[in-house]
Amino acid sequence: MCSIASIGIKAPVKFATRGKNTPDRVYTNIKHAYRATPLPHLGQSDQLSMFLVPAHTPLRKQTKPTTHTITTTLPAEALPQLQDCFACTDWRVFEQQDLEAHTETVLSYIRTCVENVTVTKQIRIFPNRKPWMTSEVQTLIRARNVAFKSGNSNLYRTARTSLRKGIHQAKRVYRRKIEDLFHNNSPRKMWKEIQTLSNYRGHTLSNTGSSRTQAEELNNFFAHFETTAHPLLQPPHNVSTPSPPSPMLQEHEVRRTLRAVNPRKAAGPDGIPGIVVRECASELAGILTKSFNLSRSHASVPSCLKSATVVPIPKTSSIDSLNDYRPVALTPVNSVWSHSSPTTSKPVSLPASTPFSLPAGETDQQRMPSP
Template sequence: MNTWFSLPPRRLYTWRAPQDRPGNIVRNQIDFVLVNKRFSTTVSRAQTYPGADVPSDHCLLTISIKLKLALCKVNKGQIRKLDTSKLQQEEIKSDLRNKLNQKLEHIKGQTDQQPLEVWETVETTIKNVTIECLGYEKRRSKKKWITDEILQLMDKRRQHKNTNHDEYKRLNSLIRSDIRKAKRKWLEGECKEIEYLQQIHNTSEEHKKMKEASGMYKKRPPGIYTDDTNKFIIEANEKKQLWEEYITDLFADDSREGLKDNQFSESLSGPPILREEIKKVVMEAKDHKATGPDGIPGEVLKLIDNDNIDVLLKIFNYIYNTGHFPRSWLRSTFIPLPKNSNA
């Protein structure tokens, strides 16, 4: 690698002969760094340091390597995500809204079920209707504007490589044209979303979306865990213990200690949750966020009409008054359940 770079002679020679004098320069390049061809492009510089304090007639030879190793992920099963990008199409969005509200209207008329049983029915209904109308995301190219049609043309172009030059050239021109159109259409959609974020004064998401559209956005590295003494936490068990302590302190409620059979007194109950409160929280939820344990995107909940919000209202007030909630809402196994709870 130290023969690949164009550097001054003083950065290239690796050995100085015993007869080397100011008037008699005898210096050669006899030491080399061998790098596998696969990683040869990771070397950014190779040079010697003649002034290094080394007790030898050989010079210190160093190379700079920028290496990014692949992250080995454990396959825990593929998590399929719903294709919420289809909601930008008014026809699909309207169809999903109509089917969803028709199903919820039918569920609202059933009064013989318990609230938690109603939630299981609502959760299953929303999932089934959403999957039917939107489907799951397909694995695409890294470029978001590449469509399935363009990928099919690329496969077809690959078949004519080194066999039919004219057809390959024609398909290549067609692909380049379609890519320009698809990218222009994608940018128009991004601009509309940026304008919407500007109208609702969501500046953080607006700037994030602008950086994504311009190719300047980079994901932040994961946070570093520290304890109360600012000591770094690396082990998985220590991280789990830290989260357990955080959740315990976050949901600690001394006023509920001593209550038996999970029965809350009237003094601990507040005013009921209102329909307007639920509607406000749902409408202010950010789009394109990871779903909760139920797997329902926030964009789908925004399509529920005001009349059908009563289904959620009944469930939330029941949870608020009794403390019982569906077990599927638990994200982790170390969150303790209330004693004698039916959840």
């Protein structure tokens, strides 16, 4: 016969309960599931009493709640406030010939106005929090606990019934929410809710070192594709070809381009979300047109519009090297004008000061190696 230990059965009672013997046995298939504590005899019994305490630590006690500072979406009344603010602004005070100062001042003013109407709050997230948990259910839980401590059985029974009905109602509302996302053709939000419901964590970045060191390694790795010299991308020698003057943009063209911005576009390094640019296109078209034309006249793009926030996304489930990350760049919303012309929706011709030129029939996406 095989022993119980060989088949994975555990005996939490390790002490004698009658003399030097242990006639009473408790078995479980979970290691360290219970903690046995000896208690005095009951009456004239010759055996000790045992108190089995579950040794499992609840998830809420295993991990402390985390506090996150989130920026809520712009409320419904915020966009009209921004439109009125931009419409009443005297944009002439921002006009100057210094391209960098002009662009940075305009974007800083827009960002400040957005921050004034954006609500920022701190929330606590518990590890065992269910996605259907609402403030109403939490109120019912507190009412149940108060009724239990009061000792009133009728009040406690009523509070338990109300809590059970509230949980069922919250689950129905959450289920209906996911079903409506499916019927409204919103797969992105639907899968996000399903991942939250199934506790799907996705890929996690490996912390092999400090965050600063890892960020610097990723930065150097992604940037070496830009710095590596390619024979076909070498700057031409002694080539002086006069370039035609860049066409000036019209205000209605810029307005049409701003209204085509994706409202779900996240804010880049400039801190201006896409919904603000789209909804306030009429108010911002004038000053942005002047900024774009000033940049074209200088044949230069401001440095604040050339910056990007790069987020490394794992390509595979296991990360073995830096090449297993895919860089996703989050660029400023207002940098869309530097990639295409609102009139033709084609790439804008680069000025004569461009440091390199591509051969005909090939694009930079084809020449630049993929990380």
